[in-house]
Amino acid sequence: MTSAAETIAKDANSSFTVLKTLSNEQRSQALQAIHDGLKENKERILAANKLDMEHAQSNANFSASLVKRLDLSNSGKFDSMLSGILDVKDLEDPVGKVNLARKIDEGLNLYRVTVPIGVLLIIFEARPEVIANITALAIKSGNSAILKGGKESYQTFKVMSEVVNEILATKTDVPSHAIQLIESRKEVGDLLSQDKYIDLVIPRGSNALVRNIKDNTKIPVLGHADGICSIYVDKEFDLKKATRIVVDSKTNYPAGCNAVEQLLINKDISKENIQAIIQSLIDAKVTLHVTPEVKEIIAQESEFIKDTVEDSFDKEYLSFDISVALVDSVEAAIQHINIHSSKHTDSIITENKANAEKFLKGVDSGGVYWNASTRFADGFRYGFGTEVGISTNKIHARGPVGLEGLMSYQYQLRGNGHIVGEYVGGGGKKVFVHEDLDATKVEL
Amino acid sequence: MTSAAETIAKDANSSFTVLKTLSNEQRSQALQAIHDGLKENKERILAANKLDMEHAQSNANFSASLVKRLDLSNSGKFDSMLSGILDVKDLEDPVGKVNLARKIDEGLNLYRVTVPIGVLLIIFEARPEVIANITALAIKSGNSAILKGGKESYQTFKVMSEVVNEILATKTDVPSHAIQLIESRKEVGDLLSQDKYIDLVIPRGSNALVRNIKDNTKIPVLGHADGICSIYVDKEFDLKKATRIVVDSKTNYPAGCNAVEQLLINKDISKENIQAIIQSLIDAKVTLHVTPEVKEIIAQESEFIKDTVEDSFDKEYLSFDISVALVDSVEAAIQHINIHSSKHTDSIITENKANAEKFLKGVDSGGVYWNASTRFADGFRYGFGTEVGISTNKIHARGPVGLEGLMSYQYQLRGNGHIVGEYVGGGGKKVFVHEDLDATKVEL
Numbered sequence: 001m002t003s004a005a006e007t008i009a010k011d012a013n014s015s016f017t018v019l020k021t022l023s024n025e026q027r028s029q030a031l032q033a034i035h036d037g038l039k040e041n042k043e044r045i046l047a048a049n050k051l052d053m054e055h056a057q058s059n060a061n062f063s064a065s066l067v068k069r070l071d072l073s074n075s076g077k078f079d080s081m082l083s084g085i086l087d088v089k090d091l092e093d094p095v096g097k098v099n100l101a102r103k104i105d106e107g108l109n110l111y112r113v114t115v116p117i118g119v120l121l122i123i124f125e126a127r128p129e130v131i132a133n134i135t136a137l138a139i140k141s142g143n144s145a146i147l148k149g150g151k152e153s154y155q156t157f158k159v160m161s162e163v164v165n166e167i168l169a170t171k172t173d174v175p176s177h178a179i180q181l182i183e184s185r186k187e188v189g190d191l192l193s194q195d196k197y198i199d200l201v202i203p204r205g206s207n208a209l210v211r212n213i214k215d216n217t218k219i220p221v222l223g224h225a226d227g228i229c230s231i232y233v234d235k236e237f238d239l240k241k242a243t244r245i246v247v248d249s250k251t252n253y254p255a256g257c258n259a260v261e262q263l264l265i266n267k268d269i270s271k272e273n274i275q276a277i278i279q280s281l282i283d284a285k286v287t288l289h290v291t292p293e294v295k296e297i298i299a300q301e302s303e304f305i306k307d308t309v310e311d312s313f314d315k316e317y318l319s320f321d322i323s324v325a326l327v328d329s330v331e332a333a334i335q336h337i338n339i340h341s342s343k344h345t346d347s348i349i350t351e352n353k354a355n356a357e358k359f360l361k362g363v364d365s366g367g368v369y370w371n372a373s374t375r376f377a378d379g380f381r382y383g384f385g386t387e388v389g390i391s392t393n394k395i396h397a398r399g400p401v402g403l404e405g406l407m408s409y410q411y412q413l414r415g416n417g418h419i420v421g422e423y424v425g426g427g428g429k430k431v432f433v434h435e436d437l438d439a440t441k442v443e444l
Numbered sequence: 445m446t447s448a449a450e451t452i453a454k455d456a457n458s459s460f461t462v463l464k465t466l467s468n469e470q471r472s473q474a475l476q477a478i479h480d481g482l483k484e485n486k487e488r489i490l491a492a493n494k495l496d497m498e499h500a501q502s503n504a505n506f507s508a509s510l511v512k513r514l515d516l517s518n519s520g521k522f523d524s525m526l527s528g529i530l531d532v533k534d535l536e537d538p539v540g541k542v543n544l545a546r547k548i549d550e551g552l553n554l555y556r557v558t559v560p561i562g563v564l565l566i567i568f569e570a571r572p573e574v575i576a577n578i579t580a581l582a583i584k585s586g587n588s589a590i591l592k593g594g595k596e597s598y599q600t601f602k603v604m605s606e607v608v609n610e611i612l613a614t615k616t617d618v619p620s621h622a623i624q625l626i627e628s629r630k631e632v633g634d635l636l637s638q639d640k641y642i643d644l645v646i647p648r649g650s651n652a653l654v655r656n657i658k659d660n661t662k663i664p665v666l667g668h669a670d671g672i673c674s675i676y677v678d679k680e681f682d683l684k685k686a687t688r689i690v691v692d693s694k695t696n697y698p699a700g701c702n703a704v705e706q707l708l709i710n711k712d713i714s715k716e717n718i719q720a721i722i723q724s725l726i727d728a729k730v731t732l733h734v735t736p737e738v739k740e741i742i743a744q745e746s747e748f749i750k751d752t753v754e755d756s757f758d759k760e761y762l763s764f765d766i767s768v769a770l771v772d773s774v775e776a777a778i779q780h781i782n783i784h785s786s787k788h789t790d791s792i793i794t795e796n797k798a799n800a801e802k803f804l805k806g807v808d809s810g811g812v813y814w815n816a817s818t819r820f821a822d823g824f825r826y827g828f829g830t831e832v833g834i835s836t837n838k839i840h841a842r843g844p845v846g847l848e849g850l851m852s853y854q855y856q857l858r859g860n861g862h863i864v865g866e867y868v869g870g871g872g873k874k875v876f877v878h879e880d881l882d883a884t885k886v887e888l
Contacts, residue, residue, distance in 0.1 A: 017808065104827070117839065199839070200838075248863035362464060368857075377855075382546070412814075415816030417688055418820070
């Protein structure tokens with residue numbers, strides 16, 4: 001018997017076979033139609049959103065900030081959601097880019113061409129405008145998407161997905177099953193076993209959510225569980241840059257995955273300078289978890305100074321807390337980071353170019369920074385326009401992931417009856433030409 | 445307690461932290477030293493190889509072809525293994541290529557730079573010369589590698605790895621634990637759980653081996669279990685090209701993963717032409733597993749004609765067998781292939797350009813071919829120099845995988861004290877510049 005999850009996954013997959021062949025014009029037209037449809041149904045969507053808000057307000061477990069994030073009627077939020085769809089529509093077509101072209105022999109040419117990945121399962125929490133953003137990204141990149149939103153915004157999602165599916169079915173060439181919304185957590189569990197039909201899972205939410213998904217599927221997962229970022233302050237450093245960067249990295253948005261959690265300080269820095277760095281954090285109301293060595297240097301009692309515990313350097317605080325240790329050298333800092341960090345983003349503060357280069361080359365993380373705040377690790381700040389998440393994977397996409405991270409490639413071979421049996425290695429005598437062509441000039 | 449597998453994986457990982465920072469000169473010098481060391485120890489290695497051969501010859505389970513593959517003393521095999529190391533040494537450095545450069549703001553630049561992935565676990569069977577090839581690829585690309593060879597060539601592997609490790613330790617800047625050989629199957633099982641330290645598993649061997657590994661690890665696996673390739677013969681086609689390509693794809697090397705297993709024929713092709721295609725396969729001693737429709741057209745009894753069974757179109761024969769069905773159109777062929785093929789390599793035979801383009805765009809496989817044999821799916825034929833395997837993954841590397849498939853990337857951000865709090869979106873008013881720089885002209 002076919003399960004509900006299998007039907008959803010299969011439908012997404014067969015829609016992909018059609019979606020994959022559509023032109024950029026067809027995909028962009030669909031985004032315009034979705035934009036127009038959501039605009040026309042604004043009142044219906046906001047009415048549903050009101051139901052979600054009422055439900056959230058009556059629930060003692062929901063914080064005021066969550067309720068605020070749910071609210072689509074907030075000043076300009078609906079309109080900026082709509083204009084976001086048009087922004088994605090106007091991005092350069094990521095499909096069909098030729099990035100390798102090679103003449104294999106007379107009349108036999110090889111091309112490596114970008115193509116969509118296939119079927120994406122995207123799981124996210126709370127904010128209802130994300131559905132529009134992700135729908136736009138999926139269609140623009142030619143991928144089918146199965147979306148699971150948070151239960152807090154269930155009513156809003158339901159109406160928006162009805163609108164999207166109706167628009168796709170009646171006004172576009174994109175098959176309506178290319179975008180499917182699922183409602184229950186149970187279905188997510190079942191979908192995670194559909195590795196025959198689903199190519200990539202993108203979870204956006206808490207560590208617990210991401211880790212749970214990674215533990216329960218064979219499908220590749222794009223994203224990050226932890227964001228354990230470090231800053232290393234090198235011996236030859238500028239104090240003003242150091243305090244600015246450390247304080248910004250910690251306090252600009254401590255709940256962000258790109259906030260710093262570990263501070264490593266070179267042991268040869270003067271007592272006064274170490275004290276000044278520490279003081280800048282105390283002034284910003286950050287609690288420091290320090291090793292005995294660091295405590296000795298601080299030489300003051302403060303409610304903001306605590307001792308490190310066993311896992312202090314493997315911890316993602318997501319709060320006004322930071323762990324602090326001394327290290328012997330840039331090499332020791334690199335070793336420490338490669339063992340303890342979550343390979344997200346790590347920064348060195350130094351005026352010594354050789355040490356900076358050593359750090360940038362040695363640290364094994366998605367982002368390696370020199371004299372800059374770890375908070376820059378973000379698709380918007382990198383200029384990617386929009387972002388599907390930040391990846392700590394080392395395979396496929398890494399760091400902030402934009403449209404490009406939703407692409408794969410295929411090798412196209414165009415011949416004229418060519419067979420292997422005539423070539424060296426296949427039993428014949430013909431020799432391969434293997435002449436690189438200018439991929440930027442290829443028109444397929 | 446630290447297990448043996450954990451120690452191996454940890455050592456590989458900390459060696460990677462050093463290897464990652466070495467220059468192309470240092471990595472290439474290590475390959476030269478390994479080449480020289482293996483050359484000096486030729487007699488010792490061939491003596492060990494003789495032990496493996498004797499063991500294989502005395503074992504009734506080992507076929508003559510396996511014994512032949514084991515034999516390193518075969519004409520020129522040892523020398524070509526050595527020259528293969530120098531070929532890899534002379535490849536362009538894959539590390540540190542800048543493929544994105546962007547000015548984020550004054551004094552704040554973002555670069556996307558290629559880096560090695562990390563620690564590779566490579567599992568392969570039989571042929572002992574593979575150890576030299578994979579060692580060379582790993583070191584050239586800056587990756588640590590843990591190698592497990594087949595037990596048939598245990599003695600050869602053991603001596604070769606002793607030589608390699610001694611050379612690395614005494615004559616190169618590459619840490620000796622960057623290349624480790626493991627001996628037992630038990631260790632493989634334990635290593636598959638070391639996802640904290642190992643980044644990628646590359647199995648080269650039987651379907652059963654690959655599938656077993658995929659089922660037992662959370663580490664990404666690069667490779668393919670099945671190679672179920674299809675050829676679709678379209679309505680407007682050239683009979684000579686069709687018979688050449690179908691016969692070559694099936695018979696050039698039927699045990700290869702790129703051999704064709706399924707033949708789809710457009711139903712509007714004349715009886716005579718369908719019979720001619722069928723006859724070319726019968727002449728080549730291929731057994732055809734045909735649907736009732738096809739059987740009716742063939743209209744002859746032959747020991748080479750059999751009925752299809754339930755899984756005929758999901759089967760990898762790896763022998764002189766092929767399944768044959770009629771389909772209504774190029775669209776139907778695409779649907780059939782996207783459901784039944786293993787996303788390895790599929791080919792269309794047609795003189796109709798529009799249908800060819802439809803096929804190339806619609807089929808969701810690593811290789812999509814027009815009027816060419818599926819047997820071209822191979823790193824050597826693509827001109828990659830050398831190959832670590834063929835991937836049917838859609839994430840990361842796809843199709844034949846060369847040195848490039850062993851690379852990841854990092855984002856480097858180079859600033860001068862820049863903090864997020866001063867920019868729009870982070871609480872400040874500064875606006876990002878986001879100006880693309882010419883990545884080909886960047887020298888880091």
